[in-house]
Amino acid sequence: MRAHYRKTNKKDYNLLKSIPGIGGYLSSVILAECGDLRRFNNEGQFSSFVGLVPGIYNSGGSEKCLGITPRSRSQLRSYLVEAAWVAIRKDVEMQNYYRNHQGKNVKSVIIKVAHKMARRILSVIKTETAYQINRNLIPIAIAIEK
Numbered sequence: 458m459r460a461h462y463r464k465t466n467k468k469d470y471n472l473l474k475s476i477p478g479i480g481g482y483l484s485s486v487i488l489a490e491c492g493d494l495r496r497f498n499n500e501g502q503f504s505s506f507v508g509l510v511p512g513i514y515n516s517g518g519s520e521k522c523l524g525i526t527p528r529s530r531s532q533l534r535s536y537l538v539e540a541a542w543v544a545i546r547k548d549v550e551m552q553n554y555y556r557n558h559q560g561k562n563v564k565s566v567i568i569k570v571a572h573k574m575a576r577r578i579l580s581v582i583k584t585e586t587a588y589q590i591n592r593n594l595i596p597i598a599i600a601i602e603k
Contacts, residue, residue, distance in 0.1 A: 458485045468585070469494070475587035476577055477551070478544030483536055487578065490533045495583060500576040508534040509572040525568060534571075541570040550591055 462470045462485040473484035487494075497503040504510050508529020514521040525534070544551045551570060558566040581588050 458482075458489065461485070462488050469582060472581050472585065472587055473578065475589075476544075476574070476581060477547035477588075477590065478540040478542075478574060479578070483540055486533065486536055490530050494579060497579060500579050503579045504572055504575045506530065507537060507575055509537070509568060509575055537571045537574055538567055541567050541574055544574055545570060548590060 459481045463481075466488050469488060470481075470484050473479050473487055474481060479487075491503075491506065494503070497506065501510070505526070506529065508526050508531060510526055512523035512526035512528075514523055541551075545555045546552075551573070554573065555566060555570060558569065577588060
């Protein structure tokens with residue numbers, strides 16, 4: 458599958474691989490599951506397609522927020538959640554985002570990180586520029602670790 462997308466969608470494949478946490482296999486899975494990512498008008502539509510948005514139940518005057526929606530591409534969602542764990546280790550901005558939410562439920566925080574990754578995925582594809590780690594944050598991360 459990777460070889461196929463390296464040949465047919467070389468540009469999108471390499472753009473997705475530039476994001477920390479996303480490798481060759483996940484890039485090809487994203488392209489296979491979603492097709493052309495440019496068809497999504499905004500990040501909310503893409504996140505809803507993947508299933509990283511909350512499910513909402515409305516009845517009369519009551520409204521309940523359920524967890525993440527079950528109507529989605531569950532395989533792709535689980536891959537993005539696993540990629541979020543890798544991104545926390547590799548990307549300083551994701552580490553800071555994760556640490557800012559520390560003390561809360563770990564599962565809900567990792568879904569937030571995966572949602573942030575979904576926004577990055579669509580942004581990288583739409584702007585057609587490779588993702589670059591913010592070098593200004595690296596000294597801050599080194600100071601936090603000490």
